[in-house]
Amino acid sequence: MSRSADNGIERTEFSLPEEAKTPSPLSPSPELSAGQVPGDSDVEGSLRPKTLEEFIGQRKVRAQLDLVLGGARARGVSPDHVLLAGPPGLGKTTMAMIIAQELGTSLRMTSGPALERAGDLAAMLSNLMEGDVLFIDEIHRIARPAEEMLYMAMEDFRVDVIVGKGPGATSIPIEIAPFTLVGATTRAGMLTGPLRDRFGFTAQMEFYDVADLTEVVTRTAGILDVDITPEAAREVASRSRGTPRIANRLLRRVRDFADVNTAGEVTLAVAREALVVFDVDDLGLDRLDRGVLDALVRGHGGGPVGVSTLALAVGEEPSTVEEVCEPYLVRAGMIARTPRGRVATARAWRHMGLTAPPEAPGE
Structure with missing residues (x-):
């Protein structure tokens, strides 16, 4: 690290290892993945808020949930089943934990892919105590036999277990304690109609603005004992794609850099x-x-270009480009999807340091 002065303005320069200066192959960055990556679960547990008041952002969802939970507590009953929908990394699992905490009950957690057979779900439901919260993550991926059993459990708090096979098979009804199901999904459109209709309340989680993410970064920095300035917190937040999980992950990477180069102090320059x-x-x-x-703008004149062609140009699978890159590029106003393919907007041309042609969409 070195310091120099130019026209009275102090500038700080950091020396990087040679391998850090070498461009790496194109691949999805784990720092900017909204899904969980190895190492997240060890840290996220200590960062999760415990109450609705501590939860940052999602003001409309918090206000609605406060009414739903408050009304159920006043009546002394289990609240309606809750569906939390939205992109990954916005706090759906945290919200499920808060619901159980606010109700003062136990939380049982599983995921849709883990429920392959109806018997798996029946065993879990039969062990629930009255008022418990059952959280099913990625509920749109639950197996069909388990989903059909869930219908009756959500409506009548009862499941039918089939014993035997063929003509001698019998159905044994099993009563289960009243519970609240909290389902989380990143693809609400993939839920079947019968399952979606059985949720009494649906909360749509939205991407965060920079102000709320700055508050998230500041709170996380306090928990992790990171010395960060308000300007640096806002800088990290502004590059986090509107997702708290990404903001927390970037803060940890910035902390690593600061620990090596500046004895832990995180300023805007750092x-x-x-x-x-x-x-x-x-x-x-x-x-x-x-x-x-770059492939879209320089390689194909701004498009239209198909996803497969773009994926071939960057050496990735089409599904990676479509599911990892494209959603944020569209939301950031860089790419427009058309029936003929993907088209670069005027903002994309400017971001790549080029002049946009007159036909480029956007301003």
Whole structure:
């Protein structure tokens, strides 16, 4: 690290290892993945808020849930089943934990892919105590036999277990204690109609704005004992794609950089330098995002281009480009989806340092 003065303005320069300066192959950046990656669960447990008041952002959802839970507590009954829908990393699991905490009951957790047979679900439901909260993550991926059993459990608090096979098979009804199901899904459109209709309350989780994410970063920094300035916290938040999980992950990477280069102090200059090292630009784009834009703009004149062609240009699978890169690029106004293919917007041209042609969509 070195310091220099130019026209009375002090500038700080950080020396990076040679391997950090070498461009890496295009691939999805784990820092900017909204899904859980190895190491997240060890840290997220200590960062999760415990009450609705502590939960940052999602004001409408918090207000609605406060009414639903408050009304149920006043009547002394279990609240309606709750569906939490929205992109990954916005706090659906945390919200399920808060619901159980607010109700003062136990939380049982599982996931849709883990419920392959109806018997798996029946065993879990039969062990619930009255008022318990059952949380099923990625509920749209639950197996059909288990889903059909869930219908009766949600409506009548009863399941029918089939014993035997063929003509001698009998159905044994099993009463289960009244409970509240909290389902989380990143793809609400994949839920079947009968399952979706059995939820009494649906909460749509939205992406965070920079102000709320700055508050998230500041809170996390306090818990992790990171010395960060307000300007640096806002810088990290502005590059986090509107997702708290990404904001927390970027803060941990900035902390690593600061511990090595500045004895732990995170200023605006340190945050920016750290994010350069991890290939996160000022709009939250990583190497793969910029590679897709470069292929679209420089390689194909702005499009229209199919996803398979873009994937071939960056050496990735089409599903990776479509599911990892494209959603944020569309939301950031960089790509427009048309019937003929993907088209670069005027903003994408400017971001790549080029002049947009007159026919480019956007301003």
